[in-house]
Amino acid sequence: MIKFVLATFAAATATAALAVPPLPPGTPAYSTLKGDPVAGKAVFTVCKTCHVVTPGQNRIGPSLYGVVGRTSGSVPGFTYSAANKNSHIVWTEPVLYQYLLAPQAYVPGTKMTYPGLKDAQKRADVIAYLKSKPTS
Ligand code: HEC
Numbered sequence: 001m002i003k004f005v006l007a008t009f010a011a012a013t014a015t016a017a018l019a020v021p022p023l024p025p026g027t028p029a030y031s032t033l034k035g036d037p038v039a040g041k042a043v044f045t046v047c048k049t050c051h052v053v054t055p056g057q058n059r060i061g062p063s064l065y066g067v068v069g070r071t072s073g074s075v076p077g078f079t080y081s082a083a084n085k086n087s088h089i090v091w092t093e094p095v096l097y098q099y100l101l102a103p104q105a106y107v108p109g110t111k112m113t114y115p116g117l118k119d120a121q122k123r124a125d126v127i128a129y130l131k132s133k134p135t136s
Contacts, residue, residue, distance in 0.1 A: 021105045023098060030097040033124040040129025043122045050114070053134045061112060067091050068131040072107075083109030096127050 044053075050060035057063050062075035069092065073085035087107050089095060099106040100123045102116040117123050 020098065021102070023101070027101075028120050030094045030124065033121060035124035035126075035128025035131075037125070037128040037132045039122075040125035040127070041134070043117070043126040044129055046117070047114070047126070050112075052136075053130070054136055064130055065135060066133055068093060068096065068127065081109060081111040083107050084111070093127050093131065096130075097123050100126070 047064070051062070051064045052059060053063065053065050055063055055065040058075060058078040062078035062080070069090065072087050072089040072091065073080040084107055089107070091099075100117050103110055103112045103114060117126065
């Protein structure tokens with residue numbers, strides 16, 4: 001009986017840790033959008049308060065060079081929050097699409113204070129820009 005209760009508790013905790021907030025109703029699926037890297041460069045202006053794309057240059061946030069496909073918390077020399085570092089998220093395009101909508105909802109406890117980019121097309125554009133691996 002105790003074993004059963006513990007197992008149930010462990011399962012519930014594991015589920016909670018993986019819980020990702022659903023995309024709001026009406027949000028287009030990422031696969032239906034086509035990101036434009038040129039438009040994304042302009043969108044990236046809002047990120048520039050805290051991030052650059054130059055490899056190895058960390059500001060308030062880590063360098064975003066090569067972020068698409070990278071694992072969270074892996075830029076050398078940047079002091080991440082435990083929330084980000086321990087999330088072991090792989091920043092694939094659909095994950096970034098959801099994360100950038102509401103970073104603090106996706107990674108509770110993150111120190112990225114940016115509230116999020118509500119416009120779905122702009123999120124697709126900035127992802128396309130980052131995916132093109134610009135260095136400056
Ligand atoms: C106000 C500052 C700020 C702004 C603006 C901002 N970020 Fe961040 N970002 C951060 C910080 C700080 C972190 C580190 C988060 C942590 O350790 O919890 C971060 C982390 C990230 C990560 C995770 C990186 C990793 O290596 O795990 C991504 C991806 C990201 N930001 C993308 C963006 C994008 C794209 C924009 C613009 C749409 C943006 N950020 C705007 C401060 C900011």
